[in-house]
Amino acid sequence: MQIRSLNSVDADALFQLRREALLDSPLAFSASPEDDIASSEEAVRAQLENRTGSLVFGAFEGGLHGMLGINRARHIKSARKAYLWGMYVKPEWRGKGAGAALLGAAISHARGLSGVRALHLSVSEAAPEALRLYERAGFRIWATEPDSIQVGERLLSEYHMLLKLPSA
Numbered sequence: 682m683q684i685r686s687l688n689s690v691d692a693d694a695l696f697q698l699r700r701e702a703l704l705d706s707p708l709a710f711s712a713s714p715e716d717d718i719a720s721s722e723e724a725v726r727a728q729l730e731n732r733t734g735s736l737v738f739g740a741f742e743g744g745l746h747g748m749l750g751i752n753r754a755r756h757i758k759s760a761r762k763a764y765l766w767g768m769y770v771k772p773e774w775r776g777k778g779a780g781a782a783l784l785g786a787a788i789s790h791a792r793g794l795s796g797v798r799a800l801h802l803s804v805s806e807a808a809p810e811a812l813r814l815y816e817r818a819g820f821r822i823w824a825t826e827p828d829s830i831q832v833g834e835r836l837l838s839e840y841h842m843l844l845k846l847p848s849a
Contacts, residue, residue, distance in 0.1 A: 684782045736751050747769065762800075805837050806838045
C-alpha cells in the first residue's frame with residue numbers, strides 16, 4: 682500500500698471516492714452529496730491545486746481506496762492548529778492498516794508544519810471504529826457536541842478530539 686499526497690491528476694479518483702464515502706457512510710459526515718464542497722471533479726481539482734496549508738492524503742493499491750484531508754487554520758491567531766477532515770476507507774480495505782497509515786501520514790505532516798502545536802478533528806458517534814483509531818494515535822476527546830448531525834430524523838453527537846504536538 683502506498684500513502685501519498687494527492688494532486689490534480691487524482692481529481693477524478695478523489696471525487697469518486699468522496700462521493701462513495703458520503704453515500705456509503707452518511708452518518709459519519711456532516712456533508713451530504715447535495716451540499717458537498719467537492720461536488721464535481723472540477724471542484725476537487727481546484728481544491729487539490731490550491732495547496733495553501735491544505736493537503737489530501739490517499740491510500741493506493743491498485744487504485745485509490747482511502748483518503749484523509751488536513752488543513753492549517755488560516756487566521757494568524759489560530760495558525761498553531763491544523764484540522765483533519767474527510768477520513769474514509771472503502772469497506773473492503775478496512776482493518777488492513779489503511780486508516781492508520783493515512784492518519785500517520787497526516788500526523789507526520791502536521792509535525793513538520795512550523796508552529797503547529799495541535800491537531801484537531803471531529804468524529805461522529807456513528808463511527809466507533811474511527812474513534813478507536815484516533816484514540817490509539819493519541820487523540821483525546823475534549824468536547825461532545827450533542828445533536829451535531831441530523832440524517833433524516835436521526836440526531837447524532839460529534840466528538841471533538843485533540844492531539845497535542847510537541848513544539849520544535
